[in-house]
Amino acid sequence: MDYTPVWLTLKLASVTTLLLLIIGAPLAWWLARTRCWCRHAISAVVALPLVLPPTVLGFYLLIALGIHGPLGELATYFGGQPLAFTFTGLVIGSVIYSMPFMIQPLQNAFEAIGDRPLEVAATLRASPWDTFFTVVLPLARPGLLAGATLSFAHTVGEFGVILMIGGSIPGETKVLSVAIYDHVEMLEYEQAHILSAGMLLFSFTVLLVMQLLHRRLQRVGL
Amino acid sequence: MSEIAIRFHLPLSEFSLEVNLAFPVQGVTAIFGSSGSGKTTLLRCIAGLEQPPAGYCRMDGELWQESAQGVFIPTHQRSLGYVFQEASLFAHLTVAENLRFGWRRTPVHERKIEIDQVIGLLGIEPLLRRSPARLSGGERQRVAIARALLTTPRLLLMDEPLSALDSASKAEILPFLERLHDELTIPILYVSHASDEVLRLADHLLLMEAGRVTTHGPMVELATRLDLQLAQSESASALVNAIVEGHDDHYHLTYLRFSGGRLTVSRENLEKGHPVRVALHAKDISLTLDPPERTSILNSFAVTVLAFQSEPPARTLIRLDCHGTILLARITWKSAEALGITVGKKLYAQVKAVALMDSR
Structure with a gap:
């Protein structure tokens, strides 16, 4: 039994979630605070992966990341290789694909905070940056937790996009969902069973822990 | 004494805020007016929470805003404290952490107020x-008040800090606000639409109406002006500055000296010569034509009618001179006719109750 796809999947989901936290927090904050009309367009773009078939997204990503695509050319310009069929390519795809799962809970949490805590912080001599880290993020903790869990779980369960841009290279792009698909293709039902059951258990545990954490946070008034 | 100079022009939905004045800030300056007269907006402009397109704001030597030169110091760089109308503590921090939030961000050499003291x-x-x-x-x-004080502000702004509270909580906080006034030298701008709070706390008064400051001046003078809201309110009172003259240990009384004579109150634990402020409620003053004799009321004074104003349907408000101290009496229209109230009429005022405010 080869467990490489399991580790690869966890690595992909962790890196993706981390990047989404870094990109998503400022973006969600901007979307929650700005009055610019363009926020509607940006929101719509961010939400696209919710409605598009993963194959469509995967197809465009394949072109963009490939040797003649803009991102692929950028990577080769800096001495790298084209990004399609690489782990980096998977990360880029996953970040885009899971973006709405990070942005939406975060944006809701930021909007729920309102203006008052920001004004209070300003009268207590906290600069806007200081306020963001010491007031906004702690107050948005339930949103951060929900966003991180959903993005992680969603990346773990990703299949269509990865198949389009990553293929099935062992140790590089062959993640769990693809491995299961391959096992089934080759009628190796036993291995498919082990991986599927493991994934089922994992997903259930994540969601359960999430629920319990959320309840505890609510009890202490957050 | 500190001085604040402000000039703001800010269009609001029903009127625009038009304020242009400089006034000394010492003790508590109340910004008083009915709901929606622009009091809170004025306070927010001073704090920098609103940015009026045309504005000027200087607190002592510190320029906070001068639109003509493009100067606008953001709120977090202004040395001010702000207490909001409703509870505004950070929910993710404990009380102690809330207190330290602003204190930690105040440069060490500027900290004059320490946590234990507050x-x-x-x-x-x-x-x-x-x-x-x-x-x-x-x-x-x-x-929230303690947290604001811990940044050692040059100016403390309070936006109706008691209005969201029930009367029991209000009664619980008022003595603390009075102690603040007595023990710290931080000037306070106190927004309120409750005349009882203003009468109790304020030294100076800014009256606001539809976005403009209509009158401003010392509280003692404005409280008894018949044309202003305070005298017309239910809690109309005259504020009297007095000093402790002595005590009567046998009857357990304290004597206070003011320009109109001697006030007798229940024994207060105050030193002789200590300045105090008392409020004489207009409805606690009754008037007689003859010097009162054989009465249970200890405080009675000879007064002269300065002005009066009928308050339809049944009452009359009378402004009285008591040897340089102005008093207010609110009596029934019927009594006013029976006494033959006219300007210059000599009467005797009997004071049924004296509320000792605090030391000033």
């Missing part, structure tokens, strides 16, 4: 480890 002043020692969610409304507001 905890004692506002009586919040037992609350320190609690989460804001487990405090009563009154407790939350006390913590």
